Amino acid sequence: MQRLLPAPTYLKRLTPRAFAQLAALALSVALLPLSPAQAALAKSAPGSTAPLTLQACIERALDKNFGLAIQRFDAANALESLTIARADYDPALTLTTGRSASQADNADTSLVGTRNDNFSTRLGVSQKIPTGATLSLSQSLNRRGTNNAFALMNPAYTADLSLSVSQPLLRGAGSRVALASIRRAELGTEIASLNTTARILQVVRDTEAAYYSLVYARESLKVRNQSLDLAQRLLAENTTRLGTGVATNLDVLQAEVGVENARRSVLLAEQTVRDAEDRLLNLIGQFEFDEALGEVSLPPTATFSPDYAISYALALKQQPEYRAATESIKQLQIDLSTARRNRLPSLDLNAAGGYNTRDASLNRAYNRLPDGDGYSWQLDLALRFPWGLRAERARYNTALNTLRREETRLRQIEQNLALDVRSAVRSVETNLASVSISRKATELSTRQYELERARFDAGLSTSRRVLEAQDDLESARVAELQAQVNLRTAMAELNRIDGTSLALYNIAQ
Template identity: 50%
Template sequence: MTQLLRRLTASSLAALLLCSAARAQDSVPTSVPGATTEAAGPELTLEQCIARALQKNFDLEISRFAPQIAQDSIVVARGGFEPQLSVTGSTGENTAPGFESKDTDLRVGVTQRLQTGTTVSASSRLNRSSSDPAPLLNPAYAADLTLSVRQSLLNGAGLAINRAGIERAEIGFARANLEYKARVLDIIQDTENAYYNLAYAREQLAVRNFSLTLANKLLDEAKTRRDTGVATDLDVLQAEVGVANAHRSVILAEQSVKDRQDGLLALIGQFELDAALGTVRFKEVTAAAPVFASSYAMAKQNQPDYLSSQAAIEQFRIDLKLAKDAARPDLTVGAALGLSGTNGSTSDAFGDAFDRQNKAWQVDFAFNYPWGQKSDRARERQSLAALSREQSRLRQTEQTIELQVRSAVRSVETNLESVKIASLASALSQKQYELEKAKFDAGLSTSRRVLEAQDDLESARVNELQAKATLHTAIAALHRIEGSSLQRYAVELP
């Protein structure tokens, strides 16, 4: 009889546990809640956030000016080879007792500096003079036409030296675009992180709110059980403390949501901190684990910092070339051919200038050599040292990229496993909570143990959310190092 009673009691207890577990199963979600406490609204995708950030982000708005300035620097560098028009004129009068003369002079010329180091000038002069007492021609007009050429033979000679300023400005423009590209990649990564941080904060708030609901339900049950004599005042007090702690967690989670929302809004807009944000959610990671070799090759091909360092080396090579050229002696040769004529009118004066007999020519040279050349040699050594320094910096950047890729690949691999483990731990904590709650309903556990199981469940779910956020952050960091974010989000830079 006693044995039969024990069997019946055990069977009744088992049935009670199963029923309690079923009720707990209905009240406890099987996964981390996807809904948030935010008002229902259209989904806000990560792609939409990135598009808004590229249009309205303050940092990008500021960074856009650098390529514009660098592009105009090319125009400035080419300005040295534009034709220069010059016009000079004078007029004067000289009087003395019994004598008076007037003189007017006008010269017009065009000078063109070529990229070979050659300077070509063409000018024309017209002079009108009159005097009293009058000479043979009064007034007299003098006209001349002059063409001159001057060529550098040592210092400043050749296309390479004369185009150095233009080439340096073009490289500077390319580097400005690379720096802008780097800033775009940074903004994309920051937006990804802010988006997933907000998703984590909202999901965490949902977990905290659900825990508060469970704590309130446990408190109501503890009061009912106390009124029926099954529980004590201590059980009620423990449940009240559980409600208070859950309420505090909700308040902190709400603050985190607001802070993360402000962070995202600051990235994707201007003075829109009170704007509403739709539903955000974690994306499912379906891609395979990254491979170091391909990520490293992509990083060396697309990494703006690495490409900018390569371009900087070309600039320093140009600087070294200019420094070597500056140390050479300055030797120039020139030639000029002139036609001149004098007559009583402007047209006759220019007509006489084209007479074969009225011509003049000149050939000259100029040589300058700094004695000792200490300063020029010092500048050459400085340029060589700067080039060597930048080459070392490029090798350092290459090693840094390799280290960053290795670390980023490992981080993604590790966090992929962390998400799986955290998901299993969350499922286990849920089962443990269900069992402890069933025991409590059967009178075999205390509210304290249920609260402990509830805290464990809450921590497990938050840890799962944190693992997902960390995984997405690691993926965003890898994409930034690879420089592949532009292709992934179909971003075309101007």
């Protein structure tokens, strides 16, 4: 609260007529219409709109921020990629059907124009299993009709039921290789989730900074308006004193220049307020720049001493970029394991067996399948050995180099994280001290201004010195406000780095 200034001593020496002129001038100044700056200040005064809290801004940003919405699409795509990888082990149904006909003369017999009419249908199901093998079960039905009078069965139905398996024994064998794509996709969803968390932390930090900037801009506007009011009061007093012969034209001119300088500062402060409002609305809304933002204020800060060891330990545990890098290394380890296995030649075991029947009746052809005399089986090994396996070894070396590169990059991220934490902790410590210093500086400037104003009222100082003291007071107030904002911005950055912003604002994952 601003202290009351002592009554000007020269008022005691004014004549009744001069005192009436001064009262009339003060009344006319009070009845002047509000300046644009004062109107803007009145518009943002408490009660005009509902207060806008930092928590509400963060909740809106998490709901409407464009960058976060884009990142959520990436997370959704990662889940779809996992579904695609798992779908590789879904059963696959196959159905083929067809019809063919042929007619030809047989020169070795007396048959002329032998015609065959064929119809075939095959239904099958195949399934991959985690060992890398593929199982297939199929059943087929063929119908063959002919105009050959010597055919024993016309039409003839052929049915078969078969089961086959193909199992890699060297390259591509084992559940680690077979399930590599699924495990990699699972890690991909975790990385996408961590990237979303990182984006949330950044949005929270940016929203905090934008909110604090708006508080600073509006409070600075209030300070500028107070300075303008003081400058106008000084001009009014000097004008009155000039009429009574107490002041000179130079005093009035200095006061007029002070008013204009203060008005210019107000105009610049108004622009800063509008820019700060737009920056905040850009983070918490979508094309809502015409929305009137309510009263904002700096939230209280808890008294604490930042600790590097604690913040660094939290960062290693919770920092999304660091955790995402560790998950990426796990993916590369899977790639390396697959590449190591694939250095071997291909050796596949293929086995198949089944029953088949042939009959003139469709029902009998099917019914005789389990216990008919027709059967078949097959067992074979297929070996493929590229000469020298140069490509496979090169792929393995590439995977190994990529893994080592990312492990080195992880160490770099860890070191940069340590640097960021050290810098953020120092920033908080520095701004804590700066707040205390700026508060004392404001108290000193206030007392100096009051003293200079009292000397001016006693005729022992000039308008120039009063304006200089007023400028010093304004600068001190703005500097103290800036220190308060800088402290909260530094704390927001530290909370982003160590990941504690999520718990601070109750953000569920």
